[in-house]
Amino acid sequence: MRRYGYQSHGLIEALHSAQEAFGYLDDFTLKYITRALRLPPSKVFGVATFYNLFTLKPQGAHTCVVCLGTACYIKGAREVLSAIESAHSVKAGGTTADSQLSLLTARCFGSCALAPVITFDGETIGKVTPEAVAQQIAQRLTASALR
Amino acid sequence: MNLEELNAIATNERTAQAGKNHHLHVCVGTACQALNSEQIARALQAALRQRGQNGEAEVKCVGCPGLCSLGPLVEVASRAKAQEANELPPDADRRTTVLYQFVKPEDAEEIVAHLGGEPVKRLETPLDQPFFARQTKIVLENCGRVDPERIEDYIAAGGYQALLKALTEMTPQQVIDEITHSGLRGRGGAGFPTGLKWSTVAKADPNRYPTSVPEGIQSRKFVICNGDEGDPGAFMDRSVMEGDPHRILEGMAIAAYAVGANHGFIYVRAEYPLAVKRLRTAIRQAQRAGLLGNGIGGTAFSFNVEIRLGAGAFVCGEETALMASIEGGRGTPRPRPPFPAESGLWGCPTLINNVETLANVPPIILKGAEWFAGIGTEKSKGTKVFALTGQVKNTGLIEVPMGISLREIVFDIGGGIPDGKQFKAVQTGGPSGGCIPAQFLDMPVDYESLNRVGSIMGSGGMIVMDDSTDMVEVARFFMEFCMDESCGKCIPCRAGTVQIHRLLTKIQQGQASERDLHTLEELCDLVKHTSLCGLGQSAPNPVISTLKYFREEYLAKIKPDLRARANGKTKVEEHG
Numbered sequence: 232m233r234r235y236g237y238q239s240h241g242l243i244e245a246l247h248s249a250q251e252a253f254g255y256l257d258d259f260t261l262k263y264i265t266r267a268l269r270l271p272p273s274k275v276f277g278v279a280t281f282y283n284l285f286t287l288k289p290q291g292a293h294t295c296v297v298c299l300g301t302a303c304y305i306k307g308a309r310e311v312l313s314a315i316e317s318a319h320s321v322k323a324g325g326t327t328a329d330s331q332l333s334l335l336t337a338r339c340f341g342s343c344a345l346a347p348v349i350t351f352d353g354e355t356i357g358k359v360t361p362e363a364v365a366q367q368i369a370q371r372l373t374a375s376a377l378r
Numbered sequence: 379m380n381l382e383e384l385n386a387i388a389t390n391e392r393t394a395q396a397g398k399n400h401h402l403h404v405c406v407g408t409a410c411q412a413l414n415s416e417q418i419a420r421a422l423q424a425a426l427r428q429r430g431q432n433g434e435a436e437v438k439c440v441g442c443p444g445l446c447s448l449g450p451l452v453e454v455a456s457r458a459k460a461q462e463a464n465e466l467p468p469d470a471d472r473r474t475t476v477l478y479q480f481v482k483p484e485d486a487e488e489i490v491a492h493l494g495g496e497p498v499k500r501l502e503t504p505l506d507q508p509f510f511a512r513q514t515k516i517v518l519e520n521c522g523r524v525d526p527e528r529i530e531d532y533i534a535a536g537g538y539q540a541l542l543k544a545l546t547e548m549t550p551q552q553v554i555d556e557i558t559h560s561g562l563r564g565r566g567g568a569g570f571p572t573g574l575k576w577s578t579v580a581k582a583d584p585n586r587y588p589t590s591v592p593e594g595i596q597s598r599k600f601v602i603c604n605g606d607e608g609d610p611g612a613f614m615d616r617s618v619m620e621g622d623p624h625r626i627l628e629g630m631a632i633a634a635y636a637v638g639a640n641h642g643f644i645y646v647r648a649e650y651p652l653a654v655k656r657l658r659t660a661i662r663q664a665q666r667a668g669l670l671g672n673g674i675g676g677t678a679f680s681f682n683v684e685i686r687l688g689a690g691a692f693v694c695g696e697e698t699a700l701m702a703s704i705e706g707g708r709g710t711p712r713p714r715p716p717f718p719a720e721s722g723l724w725g726c727p728t729l730i731n732n733v734e735t736l737a738n739v740p741p742i743i744l745k746g747a748e749w750f751a752g753i754g755t756e757k758s759k760g761t762k763v764f765a766l767t768g769q770v771k772n773t774g775l776i777e778v779p780m781g782i783s784l785r786e787i788v789f790d791i792g793g794g795i796p797d798g799k800q801f802k803a804v805q806t807g808g809p810s811g812g813c814i815p816a817q818f819l820d821m822p823v824d825y826e827s828l829n830r831v832g833s834i835m836g837s838g839g840m841i842v843m844d845d846s847t848d849m850v851e852v853a854r855f856f857m858e859f860c861m862d863e864s865c866g867k868c869i870p871c872r873a874g875t876v877q878i879h880r881l882l883t884k885i886q887q888g889q890a891s892e893r894d895l896h897t898l899e900e901l902c903d904l905v906k907h908t909s910l911c912g913l914g915q916s917a918p919n920p921v922i923s924t925l926k927y928f929r930e931e932y933l934a935k936i937k938p939d940l941r942a943r944a945n946g947k948t949k950v951e952e953h954g
Binding site for chain 2: 238239240241242243244246247274277278281282283284285299300301302303304305306337338339340341342343344345346348353354355356357
């Protein structure tokens with residue numbers, strides 16, 4: 232916020248930084264930003280809920296994002312998504328009961344040549360299949376649990 | 379930095395590069411990077427060190443050469459044998475090039491061992507295949523050649539020459555004239571003449587509309603680079619930003635000089651972390667070299683660039699919404715006029731151009747309008763970058779001259795449809811575009827022809843569909859996208875997209891009657907003509923075009939008894 236001299240046009244950048252630091256935007260953070268930038272709370276909450284990237288809910292320890300862009304969609308991303316949903320018993324947009332895994336969907340990663348694509352904690356996994364995808368994720372989950 | 383200093387850097391860098399017998403280019407675009415291409419680069423370096431060859435060969439991480447489906451790609455350019463033996467004059471840096479596909483880190487040693495000898499046959503892919511031979515590269519000429527994280531490499535490839543030429547030899551008006559004569563049109567999709575836009579901003583009076591520029595920004599006009607590439611299935615801008623970030627900065631600086639702006643913004647999607655990182659590096663390097671900032675190239679011209687991140691809203695690709703987002707608000711569009719060229723960011727005259735448009739600027743300034751106008755068709759000049767994806771053999775990034783036929787793109791460059799299936803349609807323009815059926819395969823690709831068949835050029839996503847694709851489902855998919863991404867400001871778009879989606883779902887479930895189909899058409903027409911911004915105006919395009927060319931698929935899904943009843947009813951009405 233200081234970089235933009237506490238001016239209102241730095242709002243989105245401030246929200247990005249806050250989400251990067253805390254993983255999500257809670258009420259306290261939003262109120263703090265509201266005061267610091269001297270903006271009405273309605274504007275801050277409005278912006279935070281308008282953009283898809285900001286989340287007001289705490290996320291799981293790991294995040295898996297399934298791309299539902301056109302190229303991935305045509306190559307069967309929907310089946311990939313439902314395979315993950317049933318294997319890890321989590322709905323798209325939700326987090327598993329043990330808060331280990333958040334499952335999200337995205338518009339397009341721009342990695343269409345590798346379609347269908349998912350990312351796991353920022354690592355891109357291309358050309359996935361509904362049969363193998365659940366196991367690929369489970370492997371990564373256990374690998375990180377061991378570490 | 380002045381021109382002499384720039385030339386000195388270029389010469390230095392070129393001499394250093396010419397001293398190496400072998401250049402190994404490893405693609406580190408998002409797609410190849412996801413397949414561990416950075417590890418490959420490290421393995422190649424290690425193998426070279428092991429053999430004591432690191433003095434004569436250089437490993438370079440470069441942007442995307444385009445053929446993503448065969449990635450990770452490694453290109454090896456070796457000096458010709460004759461030259462090694464000093465039979466050729468030393469200034470003729472002639473090289474033979476080999477391209478390796480599906481490279482794994484384990485292959486590094488084999489590649490290094492074969493340097494200067496026969497290429498590794500197992501991994502080789504021919505460079506004269508139509509995928510490469512049919513392309514004309516202007517925007518992408520440096521992608522796959524230049525290390526995006528080193529400004530020296532860009533300068534050695536002729537970078538920033540155009541900026542200094544414009545600043546020292548041309549007046550702003552001459553720059554605008556050059557762009558106007560070149561016939562360059564906006565590459566974001568709508569195809570507005572770039573020269574006209576520039577001259578409008580240049581002429582605009584910053585005091586005509588009330589402005590509210592924040593403290594600390596010393597400019598009353600702005601240049602914005604639109605890198606909010608939201609269309610699913612499109613990744614042209616991402617590749618340029620990742621592979622050749624300095625080109626965009628140079629294009630922006632030339633644009634700023636022409637219109638009289640001193641501050642610029644690059645608006646990039648937060649989903650492209652690699653592009654953001656490389657652009658940040660590039661801005662830092664250009665500032666240090668005195669090619670951005672105050673007094674560029676020893677002239678009085680100053681220009682600063684900032685990066686602004688998007689936050690996952692498709693509508694922010696619309697220019698007024700994008701500016702609202704830069705100002706820190708919700709990305710909702712507003713009615714035009716006044717156009718951004720007169721009252722844009724904080725009320726100031728603002729030039730807003732797409733990444734690809736700006737990337738076209740430096741070569742036009744350097745090589746002249748005549749050269750550029752010689753490529754393409756009468757009304758659409760130059761080249762266009764497409765992201766070729768979907769059910770086609772060679773997926774990746776291509777740049778072709780305007781006026782090439784769809785058949786050449788899909789069957790020659792794309793290599794046709796895999797698995798022995800038949801071509802059905804090609805979708806251009808993302809959620810705003812339409813599906814083009816097989817009967818138009820020989821149509822030239824330019825702005826007007828695509829509009830005529832109910833699609834748009836769009837930003838350049840091109841998704842090929844084979845005969846197993848369900849067109850109603852495709853239309854429903856795009857409508858779902860537009861429904862989610864509608865910002866909610868105007869009613870036709872907010873409510874209309876929901877209703878269209880509901881009707882399409884009903885058709886898909888086999889619950890619809892023919893009357894629903896009629897309602898669907900009416901609704902599409904309404905949303906198209908009454909929405910506030912481009913999102914709503916173009917949202918029905920996929921439905922309209924599939925209805926036009928694949929109507930039988932819709933009819934097949936209509937409940938048989940409902941169809942009969944609907945037919946019966948109309949007959950009675952006619953007789954009554």
